[in-house]
Amino acid sequence: MERYSPQEIEKKWQKKWKEGNVYRTEMDEKRPKYYALEMFPYPSGNLHMGHVRNYSIGDVLARYKTMEGYNVLHPMGFDAFGMPAENAAIQHGVKPSTWTYENIENMKRQQDQMGLSYDWEREVETCREDYYRWTQWLFELFYKKGLAYKKKASVNWCDTCGTVLANEQVIDGKCWRCDSEVKKKDLSQWFLKITDYADVLLKDLEKLPGWPERVKTMQENWIGRSEGLEFTLDVPSMNEKIPVYTTRPDTAYGITFLALAAEHPLVEKICENNPKAAEIKAFCEKVRSQSDIERTSGESEKEGIFTGVTCVNPFNGNEVQIWVTNYVLAEYGTGAVMGVPSGDQRDWMFAKKYGIDIILTLQPKDHELKLEEMTAAYVEKEGVLVNSGKFTGMDFHEATQGIMDEAEEKGFGKRMVNYRLRDWLISRQRYWGAPIPVIHCEKCGETLVPESELPVRLPEDVEFKQGTLSPLATSKSFTECKCPKCGGPAHRETDTMDTFICSSWYYLRYMDPHNTEKPFEREKANYWGPVDQYIGGIEHAILHLLYSRFFTKVLKDEGLVDFDEPFTNLLTQGMVIKDGAKMSKSKGNVVSPEEIIAKYGADTARLFILFAAPVERDLDWSDQGVEGAYRFLNRVWRILGHFEEDIKSGKAGYDVQALTKEEHDLRRVLHVTIKKVTEDVGERFMFNTAVSSLMELVNALYAFQDKALNAGLAREVAENLLKMLAPFVPHIAEELWNRMFGEGSVHQQKWPGYDASAIVLDEVEIVLQINGKVRDKVTIPADIDRAEMEKVARELPRAKELTAGKTIVKVICVPKKLVNIVVK
RNA sequence: GCCGAAGUGGCGGAAUUGGCAGACGCAGCAGACUCAAAAUCUGCCGUUGGCAACAACGUGCCGGUUCAAGUCCGGCCUUCGGCACCA
Numbered sequence: 001m002e003r004y005s006p007q008e009i010e011k012k013w014q015k016k017w018k019e020g021n022v023y024r025t026e027m028d029e030k031r032p033k034y035y036a037l038e039m040f041p042y043p044s045g046n047l048h049m050g051h052v053r054n055y056s057i058g059d060v061l062a063r064y065k066t067m068e069g070y071n072v073l074h075p076m077g078f079d080a081f082g083m084p085a086e087n088a089a090i091q092h093g094v095k096p097s098t099w100t101y102e103n104i105e106n107m108k109r110q111q112d113q114m115g116l117s118y119d120w121e122r123e124v125e126t127c128r129e130d131y132y133r134w135t136q137w138l139f140e141l142f143y144k145k146g147l148a149y150k151k152k153a154s155v156n157w158c159d160t161c162g163t164v165l166a167n168e169q170v171i172d173g174k175c176w177r178c179d180s181e182v183k184k185k186d187l188s189q190w191f192l193k194i195t196d197y198a199d200v201l202l203k204d205l206e207k208l209p210g211w212p213e214r215v216k217t218m219q220e221n222w223i224g225r226s227e228g229l230e231f232t233l234d235v236p237s238m239n240e241k242i243p244v245y246t247t248r249p250d251t252a253y254g255i256t257f258l259a260l261a262a263e264h265p266l267v268e269k270i271c272e273n274n275p276k277a278a279e280i281k282a283f284c285e286k287v288r289s290q291s292d293i294e295r296t297s298g299e300s301e302k303e304g305i306f307t308g309v310t311c312v313n314p315f316n317g318n319e320v321q322i323w324v325t326n327y328v329l330a331e332y333g334t335g336a337v338m339g340v341p342s343g344d345q346r347d348w349m350f351a352k353k354y355g356i357d358i359i360l361t362l363q364p365k366d367h368e369l370k371l372e373e374m375t376a377a378y379v380e381k382e383g384v385l386v387n388s389g390k391f392t393g394m395d396f397h398e399a400t401q402g403i404m405d406e407a408e409e410k411g412f413g414k415r416m417v418n419y420r421l422r423d424w425l426i427s428r429q430r431y432w433g434a435p436i437p438v439i440h441c442e443k444c445g446e447t448l449v450p451e452s453e454l455p456v457r458l459p460e461d462v463e464f465k466q467g468t469l470s471p472l473a474t475s476k477s478f479t480e481c482k483c484p485k486c487g488g489p490a491h492r493e494t495d496t497m498d499t500f501i502c503s504s505w506y507y508l509r510y511m512d513p514h515n516t517e518k519p520f521e522r523e524k525a526n527y528w529g530p531v532d533q534y535i536g537g538i539e540h541a542i543l544h545l546l547y548s549r550f551f552t553k554v555l556k557d558e559g560l561v562d563f564d565e566p567f568t569n570l571l572t573q574g575m576v577i578k579d580g581a582k583m584s585k586s587k588g589n590v591v592s593p594e595e596i597i598a599k600y601g602a603d604t605a606r607l608f609i610l611f612a613a614p615v616e617r618d619l620d621w622s623d624q625g626v627e628g629a630y631r632f633l634n635r636v637w638r639i640l641g642h643f644e645e646d647i648k649s650g651k652a653g654y655d656v657q658a659l660t661k662e663e664h665d666l667r668r669v670l671h672v673t674i675k676k677v678t679e680d681v682g683e684r685f686m687f688n689t690a691v692s693s694l695m696e697l698v699n700a701l702y703a704f705q706d707k708a709l710n711a712g713l714a715r716e717v718a719e720n721l722l723k724m725l726a727p728f729v730p731h732i733a734e735e736l737w738n739r740m741f742g743e744g745s746v747h748q749q750k751w752p753g754y755d756a757s758a759i760v761l762d763e764v765e766i767v768l769q770i771n772g773k774v775r776d777k778v779t780i781p782a783d784i785d786r787a788e789m790e791k792v793a794r795e796l797p798r799a800k801e802l803t804a805g806k807t808i809v810k811v812i813c814v815p816k817k818l819v820n821i822v823v824k
Numbered sequence: 825g826c827c828g829a830a831g832u833g834g835c836g837g838a839a840u841u842g843g844c845a846g847a848c849g850c851a852g853c854a855g856a857c858u859c860a861a862a863a864u865c866u867g868c869c870g871u872u873g874g875c876a877a878c879a880a881c882g883u884g885c886c887g888g889u890u891c892a893a894g895u896c897c898g899g900c901c902u903u904c905g906g907c908a909c910c911a
Contacts, residue, residue, distance in 0.1 A: 214827095217828045541906080631849095767843080817844085822892095
């Protein structure tokens with residue numbers, strides 16, 4: 001047989017698979033379905049190794065499940081709206097659509113080179129009218145349900161991108177895309193009411209045992225649920241009430257000041273007829289001008305200013321000073337916080353700095369605190385209350401409940417749950433996105449574009465300039481329109497939607513991609529959905545994965561789908577690393593998939609990536625490791641070539657009894673491998689160990705390279721080896737299958753089962769331990785009983801030697817494993 | 825600070841239920857083939873001592889449970905990731 005030439009055979013089979021349309025999938029109620037999904041890429045222009053890893057994992061699963069008999073949905077598409085296309089327009093004058101579609105073509109070409117089993121007829125591109133039409137339709141659905149609204153708020157603004165950002169897109173105070181510092185701006189913007197779903201998004205994480213713990217934890221942290229008490233303090237001089245929220249009601253008798261956020265609405269009122277008004281306003285101005293980074297950095301001093309106004313602690317009637325501070329967040333809770341220096345470290349520091357009173361309300365059980373000796377607040381949630389009226393002497397837990405009861409009974413407070421999660425800011429002042437289908441009319445106000453008029457198309461007559469104005473606003477043909485209600489002159493909303501909206505439902509469109517009446521047919525969604533296995537990078541742990549869950553829940557509530565979680569199982573692959581760092585242009589450690597495929601072939605690239613590390617862990621790229629993978633495929637090629645005549649002449653129903661002992665051993669290795677690979681791929685997602693056991697099988701076959709091998713066994717090994725290799729290295733498996741077995745595709749074969757009788761050992765090697773240390777090994781018949789086994793072990797020369805003159809205390813026998821003799 | 829994951833040879837990693845630590849691969853060393861090299865095939869390959877048989881040590885650290893611990897329990901350390909002036 002000629003030498004292995006991946007370049008030739010890969011092209012050949014890719015062409016045949018395409019012509020044969022072999023990956024086309026249809027709904028079929030009679031067969032169990034399996035939906036394997038890899039996160040669709042942004043069309044940046046080229047695949048990187050992260051994509052290769054992602055798609056290799058997905059392709060193994062899709063091909064394996066197909067061979068297992070499932071009706072597999074394995075689609076691919078492009079998350080095609082977004083900033084880079086627009087930047088290309090600004091910098092190079094290329095139309096965003098042209099740039100995007102050219103990139104998509106190139107990436108599809110690269111994906112095809114990988115030999116992936118996608119049903120391309122289901123492809124979804126979010127920037128196409130037939131897709132964003134339904135994105136807009138879904139926006140209208142949210143709007144009608146009261147889940148989409150416009151409001152003026154202090155929002156995140158990125159100067160470089162010229163648009164606002166969702167909270168989830170601000171990473172450490174910086175823009176997720178361009179890394180520049182994010183500012184706060186007061187703007188009127190569109191939001192989706194994800195907070196309505198905060199509780200169920202949190203609670204339903206329990207329904208996802210197939211998700212990695214770390215992803216669930218991240219979402220939990222992000223949603224940030226806390227339980228506490230909201231109550232009001234009267235401001236007698238102003239005839240006002242200030243609500244505050246606390247998770248430590250037990251400390252309420254220790255309130256000595258009240259801290260307002262600089263943005264708190266009451267601040268303005270406090271300044272009326274206030275001699276310190278100018279000073280207070282200047283302070284607020286200073287605080288508000290700080291960026292989030294400055295405001296929240298660890299070193300930033302707690303600062304405040306006394307307003308001269310006081311309020312009353314409703315629990316004990318104490319007079320409490322009202323301060324405006326820089327450390328209270330306007331957006332969380334009520335924007336006002338009770339100040340208890342003895343129970344909160346921030347309040348402690350603030351009180352110490354400004355000489356505010358401190359009242360101790362909680363004493364630990366094991367030692368006594370004295371205010372004058374304390375250097376920090378006592379923040380433990382254990383102890384006994386002091387200085388707390390009728391609650392004095394009560395245990396912390398009991399008092400917490402008692403104080404909340406008191407507030408509720410007297411009507412000045414109630415138990416409350418708070419979330420860190422904020423509503424999702426979805427409008428963007430950008431062109432390359434789905435236009436928000438809303439019309440503003442002077443007379444009628446805000447109106448949805450009628451469903452029959454969707455999509456609201458992106459205009460072509462726009463200007464791309466770096467500036468503050470959204471490019472859509474420069475198109476008269478777009479902005480000027482008629483009001484759908486009164487027919488009078490009106491103008492369109494010029495913001496587009498966050499691309500994360502587009503990607504929040506794409507997995508549903510794959511199920512019914514050509515539907516022109518609806519986003520998807522309910523029956524199809526309920527057949528295919530939810531996704532059985534989703535595969536992607538950890539970077540979407542919060543953003544995309546939280547948004548998709550939210551969308552799915554809304555669609556479930558609307559009756560459009562029957563399931564309330566989109567992704568039953570989630571696999572988060574690790575990054576591809578080289579020389580200890582993530583591959584990046586700036587570090588100069590990028591390995592191009594296209595070059596690797598050109599040099600070694602896609603099968604080698606896939607095999608290396610699957611073998612080098614378990615899927616969840618970061619993968620260290622190693623050029624020598626790639627050589628190793630290539631070497632293995634060559635070994636497979638050579639050894640099957642060596643036995644070609646035997647494989648072809650061998651019969652399926654050969655006489656297993658006639659095998660030699662060595663041949664029996666090979667057959668056992670084969671069936672052990674089938675068992676192992678089936679478990680590793682099907683249950684554990686341990687592709688690295690699946691590959692290693694296939695290597696062991698090939699090594700076992702090599703033991704026969706200078707010996708005769710039973711033709712029937714040669715055939716059995718080759719047939720099953722190729723079937724098991726097929727999901728990992730589809731081209732070489734298909735080529736060898738074709739050469740050895742002629743007609744039919746290896747990918748349409750049934751996944752092999754193992755012969756349980758073949759893996760039974762006649763003899764096993766057991767270990768002799770003396771006091772838990774291995775001292776000898778012996779091979780014994782596998783079916784020997786415990787007493788017999790002990791006898792054999794005790795009679796070993798080593799056992800006799802080491803137990804001579806000592807007392808045997810105990811003998812432990814583990815069948816087929818070991819005998820441990822305990823001596824004194 | 826809170827939450828989560830991880831820590832095993834020179835390297836990537838394996839050990840699935842408490843039962844031989846280091847499978848498989850990479851690198852290295854040796855042999856065969858070759859005029860030679862590459863490729864290929866075969867063997868060796870945790871550390872220390874020993875010619876060897878063998879012994880001692882060894883899965884981040886300290887302690888515990890057990891005949892037996894990488895695995896279980898208690899207490900730490902380090903690294904990575906998430907959240908964080910969230911009251």
